[in-house]
Amino acid sequence: MAGELILIVEDNEKNLKLARDILQFKGYRTLEAGTAEGGIELAGEHLPSLILMDIQLPGMDGVTALGRLKAEPSTAAIPVVALTAFAMKDDRERFLGAGFDGYLVKPIDVRAFPEQIRQYLDGGGEGTAR
Numbered sequence: 001m002a003g004e005l006i007l008i009v010e011d012n013e014k015n016l017k018l019a020r021d022i023l024q025f026k027g028y029r030t031l032e033a034g035t036a037e038g039g040i041e042l043a044g045e046h047l048p049s050l051i052l053m054d055i056q057l058p059g060m061d062g063v064t065a066l067g068r069l070k071a072e073p074s075t076a077a078i079p080v081v082a083l084t085a086f087a088m089k090d091d092r093e094r095f096l097g098a099g100f101d102g103y104l105v106k107p108i109d110v111r112a113f114p115e116q117i118r119q120y121l122d123g124g125g126e127g128t129a130r
C-alpha cells in the first residue's frame with residue numbers, strides 16, 4: 001500500500017529534493033528536516049512509517065539522532081535507514097552495528113530507490129540495499 005509517511009533528514013538540499021521527488025511520485029507522503037534535531041521533533045510529532053537519516057548533519061549527527069529515536073518509546077519501533085556517502089565496508093558494519101535498520105549509499109540509485117524503500121517499509125530491508 002502506498003501513501004505511507006516517510007521522514008527524510010538530509011541537510012543537502014539537492015539530495016533532499018531528489019529523494020522527496022521520487023517518493024512523492026510513487027505516492028508516498030513526505031516530511032523533511034535539514035537537521036537531526038528537526039527530524040527528531042517531526043518524528044515524535046507525526047510518527048512516520050520510515051525515516052531516512054543522513055549521517056553527516058550540522059549539529060547532531062545521524063548516529064546520535066538514531067540513538068535518541070530508539071531511546072524514545074514512541075519512535076523506537078520506526079525503522080531508520082542511514083543515508084550516507086560513506087561507502088566503505090567497515091562503515092556498513094558500523095552503521096548496522098549502531099542500530100540502523102538499513103543503509104543506502106548516496107547518491108541514491110534513482111531506479112532502485114522505490115523498491116528499496118518498499119522493502120524497508122515491509123520490514124524486509126535488513127542490511128545494505130543498493
Ligand code: MN
Nearest residue numbers: 011054056057
Ligand atoms: Mn549531510
